[in-house]
Amino acid sequence: MAIDSHMHIHKKVLENQEKYIEAINNNAMIERVINVGLDIKSSEESIHISKANQKFFSAIGIHPLYVASQNLETLYELSNNPKVVAIGEIGLDTNKRNFEEQKKYFINQIVIANELHLPVIIHSNNANKLVIDIFEKDIKPKYGCVFHCFQPNIDDLEYCIENNFYISFAGKITYKTAKKSIEVANKVPNHLFLVETDSPYISPEPFRNQRNETANIKYIIQKLSEIKQINEKEIERMTSENAKKLFKKMDEKF
Numbered sequence: 524m525a526i527d528s529h530m531h532i533h534k535k536v537l538e539n540q541e542k543y544i545e546a547i548n549n550n551a552m553i554e555r556v557i558n559v560g561l562d563i564k565s566s567e568e569s570i571h572i573s574k575a576n577q578k579f580f581s582a583i584g585i586h587p588l589y590v591a592s593q594n595l596e597t598l599y600e601l602s603n604n605p606k607v608v609a610i611g612e613i614g615l616d617t618n619k620r621n622f623e624e625q626k627k628y629f630i631n632q633i634v635i636a637n638e639l640h641l642p643v644i645i646h647s648n649n650a651n652k653l654v655i656d657i658f659e660k661d662i663k664p665k666y667g668c669v670f671h672c673f674q675p676n677i678d679d680l681e682y683c684i685e686n687n688f689y690i691s692f693a694g695k696i697t698y699k700t701a702k703k704s705i706e707v708a709n710k711v712p713n714h715l716f717l718v719e720t721d722s723p724y725i726s727p728e729p730f731r732n733q734r735n736e737t738a739n740i741k742y743i744i745q746k747l748s749e750i751k752q753i754n755e756k757e758i759e760r761m762t763s764e765n766a767k768k769l770f771k772k773m774d775e776k777f
């Protein structure tokens with residue numbers, strides 16, 4: 524069974540959430556999902572859904588594109604919930620130029636994660652080097668880290684491997700243009716990779732440009748199986764085991 528380590532079901536990105544929640548609850552291939560918040564409100568919604576649905580777990584955080592006037596005290600309080608397994612997604616995004624503010628939120632959220640012994644989920648849009656710079660000069664996640672939807676670069680991959688940081692593969696690995704991602708997938712050690720849909724975004728082939736959903740994780744697993752020459756069931760088993768190792772709270776009581 525597979526764990527979708529990064530997806531979004533909340534009002535900020537999706538109408539008819541119930542339909543998508545039901546589809547996951549009824550999908551025998553899906554063991555668990557991590558429903559990732561983008562700001563305080565969507566993080567609260569994620570927790571609400573996780574409480575009511577056994578397969579659902581929550582990551583809570585302020586995404587770099589939504590950093591304006593968000594309350595980190597509230598984030599801290601929310602993280603006490605047993606189904607909150609990570610802080611994220613947090614990081615840097617070059618689509619906006621408010622770097623100082625992004626950086627401040629990013630660092631403060633790593634402080635929270637370290638204090639609460641939680642791993643972090645990194646969103647880095649054309650910013651791997653800047654993120655790594657913050658890790659080296661300001662603060663490093665102490666309880667695990669995953670680069671979600673990893674933007675492929677062999678140097679950055681080597682840094683991640685040295686630090687035991689995880690790399691997560693999403694729909695882009697199925698695209699014809701994914702040459703560099705395939706190179707990264709070939710090099711990433713089996714104990715350090717995860718799979719995710721990032722739904723409702725970035726649908727894999729053959730559904731590119733349609734709304735994505737967790738069921739499509741199978742196409743990402745298929746592609747990784749082809750690249751790594753490991754059968755699909757084994758890819759599922761490995762990535763689920765990796766997810767449980769990274770998101771430790773997920774396995775404490777559930």
Ligand SMILES: [Zn+2]
Nearest residue numbers: 529559612721
């Ligand atoms: Zn995301």
